[in-house]
Amino acid sequence: MKPTAAQTIAKEELGRLRFPQEAVSLNETHRTELSRKLARAVRLGNGEHGKCRILFRDAEGLKVVETTIWSADDRSIVLKSGATIPLARVIDIEMPL
Numbered sequence: 001m002k003p004t005a006a007q008t009i010a011k012e013e014l015g016r017l018r019f020p021q022e023a024v025s026l027n028e029t030h031r032t033e034l035s036r037k038l039a040r041a042v043r044l045g046n047g048e049h050g051k052c053r054i055l056f057r058d059a060e061g062l063k064v065v066e067t068t069i070w071s072a073d074d075r076s077i078v079l080k081s082g083a084t085i086p087l088a089r090v091i092d093i094e095m096p097l
Contacts (some may be wrong), residue, residue: 006055006062014083018059022086040073043068044095045069045080055092056085069093 005014011016026034044050045068054077068080076084 002078004065008064008066011079011081011083012068014079014081017063019086019089022059024091026091028077034090034093037095038069038077038087038090041069041093041095042072044049046071049080050096052096053094054085055094056090058089062091066096077096 021054039081041052042044049068051066051068052062054069055062055064057063065079065085070080071078074087076086077090078084
């Protein structure tokens with residue numbers, strides 16, 4: 001999924017965003033693929049300090065941020081800066097090949 005209509009933001013701006021409680025609507029296949037991508041992104045972030053692009057939806061609409069993912073659990077993604085994004089609001093994660 002390409003983030004063509006998404007607003008690009010700096011990871012430092014994540015703290016000012018509002019995230020609704022409800023999850024974005026994704027089918028089970030998409031969620032499974034997203035989980036696989038997230039695990040790979042965490043390995044990339046910890047092993048090589050590599051960046052990825054995270055497409056997500058906040059209260060205002062689609063956003064994309066390019067950053068390093070340090071960790072993740074079943075509720076959120078923790079980024080290099082210490083900022084978090086609720087996993088339920090993430091739509092896609094893109095990594096370099």
